[in-house]
Amino acid sequence: MKPSSRARNLSIRTRLTLIIIGLALGCLVVGFAVVGLRQIDSLRAQRLRSMSTLADVVGDSSVPGLAFADRDDTAEVLARLRRFSDIEVAVVFDAEGKPFASYHREGSTIDVGAAAPLAEGARPVRAVRDAISVVRLPIDYQGEHYGTVELISSNAALAAEIRALVLTLVAIAAALVLAAIVVAWFLQRRITRPILQLADVARQITEGGTPSLRAASGQPGEIATLAAGFNAMLEELEAREREVMRSRDTLRAVIDASPVAIIGVDAERKVTLWSERASAYFGTPGSEAVGQPIAGVARDPALDGVWTPWPGPVERKEVELESGRMLAISIAAVPDGGAVVMAADITEERHAAHALAERAAQLQRAQKMDVVGRLAGGVAHDFNNLLTVILASCQMLARRAATRPELQGYVDNIQSAA
Structure with a gap:
């Protein structure tokens, strides 16, 4: 070192x-x-x-x-x-x-x-x-x-x-050095004891203690000022911690109430945030999901191509799970190398869209049949008019051709075709 x-x-x-x-x-x-x-x-x-x-x-x-x-x-x-x-x-x-x-x-x-x-x-x-x-x-x-x-x-x-x-000066200096060491030891104890007490309070807070701890301020002078400033800092820290806790609880409630599953992952693809909706979609409780690789807690054959390879800055994929649930998964990268994953259940939307498509197809077929019927009716009407004229003319021609046997065969063919 x-x-x-x-x-x-x-x-x-x-x-x-x-x-x-x-x-x-x-x-x-x-x-x-x-x-x-x-x-x-x-x-x-x-x-x-x-x-x-x-x-x-x-x-x-x-x-x-x-x-x-x-x-x-x-x-x-x-x-x-x-x-x-x-x-x-x-x-x-x-x-x-x-x-x-x-x-x-x-x-x-x-x-x-x-x-x-x-x-x-x-x-x-x-x-x-x-x-x-x-x-x-x-x-x-x-x-x-x-x-x-x-x-x-x-x-x-x-x-x-x-x-x-x-030699005399050296002996006196040595005695004074020893005295200085003793005085330094007592002075540092007197100076550092209240500072170490402050450090002990800070250590207790960092080891899980609450910011409600306070440092003793019985020392005079600058140490008392330092202790007062330290206690004021602890009070501010306690107030901020309460505010952070409230904000965290509010944010957590909003995330859990969201109709979309929200998952946070770090740069190593380990889960840092797992909403209640994610537990419902993938069947893994949040207590088991946090800290684990996302590919291990969001397991489904349809998701293999979603988690690997890792997508770009923003990507949306639609997958159908083995359970039949259809999800629209959006992945947005964050600057620290992690990502925010949002999964929305689109099963009902896809079923409704499929039913709507079926009905649209049926309607289209019915419309086609109606058009064909109308077209056939029009053609038949016009054709019947033509056939009526042809048959009437054929009957008149047959009466006239009664005296001409060579024409009777043609008249019969026309009547048969009409």
Whole structure:
């Protein structure tokens, strides 16, 4: 797990503890760093002041020797520096910048040649370096320049003092860190206890509790404001839940009262809504249908081609179930990948339409027979008129053809045909 992910998963107690400890550590580090640096600078400055005072004493004591060119007297003055264990090298230069007398502690690794004189009128030198401290001062008396004195001391004692100071600061810082941890633990408990109480109320609500639960608001300050706001939110949530319940009950009553079966399915074709009319059409109770694939709860051979493949955005199909019921099924897709299925019983409509079609066919046949009868009657009437004329004419022709036997056969044929 990434550090950022672990940080996000920390509890509020741990976060508060870390924040308090972090702030305390930051303040301690900055404070002790400032104090430590100032103390170290103070120790170094004190070291340089002590060496400057000692160099002034050596310089003043060396004036007679420099004035009378008495090297032994100046060397005796420098030899008194043996009492100062940290002085490694001391050199007195004359006014011309030439070494006049020197002191070198036995066993010291610092070369006397490292010392250098000051030019007349030059500024004194006071410096603390890595392993040594150097003080270089002019030797002046009553306005006359006699030379230069330089002291070089080891920083071992100074380093020991600095180490002791650092150890002391570290010990104090460690004690303060422990105190900060204890204080942070008590503070986070005091801060997080009411917040965790609010979280416990929220947890109870999410686990099935009612929004009628309320958080205790006995804490002062911002926590009380937070608890009051939380309780106001719970009251609003309770009111909205009641409104949602009423709306849901109303919607459910409308769906169950609808003459059309309404079924909701998700993207996986599992039932999310199953109306009472759907139970009546497909024979599956809503308690068993919800959460199941629609093909498993709306079972009928005629529906195999309806549920698979899944239709497009809007599709209407008419099917006849094994029970003889005829349904008009409309499927409308929804943006989340699911669909709303509506099934209307059109059995009576189809039977009425079939009966109407039968009656229309019978009426059409009757109308055809009437037309045929009328046509036949008209044709027969006209034909009878023609036959009457033909028979009358044939009878007259037969009387005249009685004297002509060769024509009698034709007359007989005409009468037979008429």
